[in-house]
Amino acid sequence: MNKIGFLSGVITILLLFLPFLPIGIYFWNETTSSLELNSYIKFPVSLLNLNNTKIFLWGSTNGNSITFWFTDWFNNFSVTTVITFLFLIVLSILAIIFSFLGCVKENQKGRRYMSFNFFAIFFIIFFTIIGFTIYSEEIFGSQFGLLEIYQYLDTGFYILLINFILSIIAFIKHPIK
Numbered sequence: 001m002n003k004i005g006f007l008s009g010v011i012t013i014l015l016l017f018l019p020f021l022p023i024g025i026y027f028w029n030e031t032t033s034s035l036e037l038n039s040y041i042k043f044p045v046s047l048l049n050l051n052n053t054k055i056f057l058w059g060s061t062n063g064n065s066i067t068f069w070f071t072d073w074f075n076n077f078s079v080t081t082v083i084t085f086l087f088l089i090v091l092s093i094l095a096i097i098f099s100f101l102g103c104v105k106e107n108q109k110g111r112r113y114m115s116f117n118f119f120a121i122f123f124i125i126f127f128t129i130i131g132f133t134i135y136s137e138e139i140f141g142s143q144f145g146l147l148e149i150y151q152y153l154d155t156g157f158y159i160l161l162i163n164f165i166l167s168i169i170a171f172i173k174h175p176i177k
Helices: 003-017 079-104 108-134 136-140 155-172
Strands: 020-026 038-044 048-050 053-055 059-061 066-068
Touching (some): 003 079, 038 155, 053 136, 108 136, 108 155
Antiparallel strands (some): 020 038, 059 066
């Protein structure tokens, strides 16, 4: 079993479905009257953060409202939301599937699945850097250039880069029997 490929799939799941990672978790203290699961240190996993608008793999939030990429089609259908949905959500789901299939199969087909995982994460990173620069007017309301996007990258993007490196290692070290 390719454990690094499995870890890559788990990281992709966390980035796709969670808005933050709870670091400090407590179950009960003197101020709560019943057992509660609460978190007091939150590690955000947003890809971009610009003027209080945070972009995640699943959608965006501006502090007051949450917009999912697939529900935005019904409100205002645009090419930007379709492309963003395809590159962020669909490729993330495919990366998860390929990662878990590839980590179980220890043959050439499993190695091919790990390469699909690698390319899916690569295209997510590529779209985050290039696509958000192209569609910044529609998404953020302000136009910015290619080099300006690097100052708006948030911790989720760097976690995605670590996941990309893990997918490269999982592809190279994939066991073939």
